[in-house]
Amino acid sequence: MSQLPSILVLGCGSIGERHLRCFQKTGRVTVAGCDTNPALRERIASTYGVPVFDDYASALNAQAWDGVVVCVPANLHTRCSLEALAAGAGVLIEKPLAISMEGVDRLIEVAARSGRYCAVAYVFHVMPWMQAARDFLLSGELGRPLHLALTAGQHFPTFRPAYREIYYTKHETGGGAIQDALTHLINAVEWIVGPVTRLYCDASHQMLEGVTVEDTVNVSARHGDVLASYAMTQFQAPSEVTLLIHAERGSLRVLGHKQTWSVMRHGEQEWTDHVIAPLERDDLFIAQANAYLDGLEGKPTPLSTIEEGAQTLRVNIAALRSVSTAQPITL
Ligand SMILES: NC(=O)c1ccc[n+]([C@@H]2O[C@H](COP(=O)([O-])OP(=O)(O)OC[C@H]3O[C@@H](n4cnc5c(N)ncnc54)[C@H](O)[C@@H]3O)[C@@H](O)[C@H]2O)c1
Numbered sequence: 001m002s003q004l005p006s007i008l009v010l011g012c013g014s015i016g017e018r019h020l021r022c023f024q025k026t027g028r029v030t031v032a033g034c035d036t037n038p039a040l041r042e043r044i045a046s047t048y049g050v051p052v053f054d055d056y057a058s059a060l061n062a063q064a065w066d067g068v069v070v071c072v073p074a075n076l077h078t079r080c081s082l083e084a085l086a087a088g089a090g091v092l093i094e095k096p097l098a099i100s101m102e103g104v105d106r107l108i109e110v111a112a113r114s115g116r117y118c119a120v121a122y123v124f125h126v127m128p129w130m131q132a133a134r135d136f137l138l139s140g141e142l143g144r145p146l147h148l149a150l151t152a153g154q155h156f157p158t159f160r161p162a163y164r165e166i167y168y169t170k171h172e173t174g175g176g177a178i179q180d181a182l183t184h185l186i187n188a189v190e191w192i193v194g195p196v197t198r199l200y201c202d203a204s205h206q207m208l209e210g211v212t213v214e215d216t217v218n219v220s221a222r223h224g225d226v227l228a229s230y231a232m233t234q235f236q237a238p239s240e241v242t243l244l245i246h247a248e249r250g251s252l253r254v255l256g257h258k259q260t261w262s263v264m265r266h267g268e269q270e271w272t273d274h275v276i277a278p279l280e281r282d283d284l285f286i287a288q289a290n291a292y293l294d295g296l297e298g299k300p301t302p303l304s305t306i307e308e309g310a311q312t313l314r315v316n317i318a319a320l321r322s323v324s325t326a327q328p329i330t331l
Pocket of ligand 1: 010011012013014015016034035036037040056071072073074094095096121122123166167174180
């Protein structure tokens, strides 16, 4: 039997632990972790029965890795990804790709030359309702998309009680609603209708206690010819994502919280719903892990490329600049 691919999860905090568990659940890999936090290392090692390194350089030197899942705060993503590539591994990089463009062109170049499989972990790409809605829109049945509206949010203190103690507290470590949450939505929509070409962003800290970064964002954008509006908060009660795309011959709706996508053609009065069998959050991360492993085997995957991640990073940076200058930005 051929040897299973080896995956190193760098940073075993909230999302790193989930990646580690979900890669392990694929049954297709050997997994190890790396984290600087001793108590966390001990818990991860005993819970999952995996080796956990205390130092990234030592982990990279310890053996050859097929892939490194980069789950440290975003200001470390570019450097840690380059180190993984230099050690001969591919990378699956958590979102956002980075917090600035520094080193990103080099990362794209090195990744392309490496021949290793590299992707960004924008998890919306493995949501079956997003995939189906995208496939339907790209089939052309509704004609060209012309306008879209996305409203989303959640009560962050409920979902991430530790938000005051993590990367979220500072823009410099990838924090705030724009880099932390809006980036998922922008990347998903860019994947469906194409890149943002212009935007105006208004954002503010409205409510979340113990932080000063923005928790509320409104964006008016153009994705080429498609006009778009985004509204999200991280203090609202409902945990919801509603995307409406209006095209030449009808409309498409995705309700992420209901795991459904729907179509209404011009002249119709009701949505035709397509309901997906219910999935838990880990199911999505297992699907993402399987997609990454497919990529390692040279198969096509729906995952975000590093180039797409870099485009969404440009949008994050433009959105932050638009907020600070109160000006629209052309990308
Ligand atoms: N896709 C998603 O749904 C999702 C959800 C949460 C976070 N994220 C992203 O994942 C990344 C991590 O977020 P998180 O919530 O897991 O943060 P976290 O603070 O819970 O975990 C980060 C971990 O990295 C470790 N670490 C930091 N520097 C290190 C180093 N040099 N070497 C080894 N370990 C190091 C820390 O000890 C910590 O355990 C961020 O980029 C974040 O935006 C994505």
